[in-house]
Amino acid sequence: MNTFLKMSRIALCFLFVLCFSPESFAQSKPAFKAIAFYTGKNDKAHVSYVHEANGWFAKTAQQYHFVYDSTNNWSNLNADFLSKYQVVIFLDTRPEAPEQREAFQKYMENGGAWMGFHFAAFALTPSQYPQNWDWYHNQFIGAGQYKSNTWRPTSAILRVEDRKHPSTKHLPQTFKTTPNEWYRWEKDLRLNPDIKILASIDSTSFPLGTGPKLHEIWHNGYYPVVWTNKKYKMLYINMGHNDIDYANKTDKELSFTFESDTQNQLVIDGLFWLGTGKPAKKR
Structure with a gap:
């Protein structure tokens, strides 16, 4: 065998080892798998958000190398289906069937992870979404029932209360949000030792909301918006x-x-903290 052929074989062997080393396999494995549940009905503002969120999460998953799946079939909220995922996301509502609620509670109590947005915490009796799930609203989320909101959707300045937490470590002390309808809750989360408030509405946001009803404009008060x-x-x-x-x-x-x-950095870092225990590497 001539020298050229020997060198070619050595180069091919080296390339094979490089491409199929344990490190390369580790790089190809997704960081975690997330499944988002949504309803996507009724309020057009929530439907708009759900469509936007599904597109944004799918794009972000490709960029940050994790798996993002979504479904509006809440019957998938069962032990077998959830066992495939490290993170569950509620984009808008919450499960209604007793067996779905039981499966989610067991998933969380056995080390599963959850991220919930906006209406996922909503409960008001009487309404289409009454407070009929004490574990979820009073113990897990801790906020109890919805009390009121600002209107119209407006941006707010948020104050980060814990910049050492993995989900907030890349955030400035204060930052401006995109427009949102802000919720006020039945329970004072500051009095709950299990709740860690990560961000709240900064006083520089007031007055917050434009009305037209006067009670839809907040002029003072303490309003947590991100917590664990x-x-x-x-x-x-x-x-x-x-x-x-x-x-x-x-x-x-x-x-x-x-x-x-x-x-968005808050969402990405929060998601990676839930899925891996660490914030995302900035890209």
């Missing part, structure tokens, strides 16, 4: 309501949730 329950791997984020032109009855989308790089 220390007993679980979970993160609730109050954002998730796009602005829609209801006033002129055009139903035109006037704002989108994922148009802020800083706010």
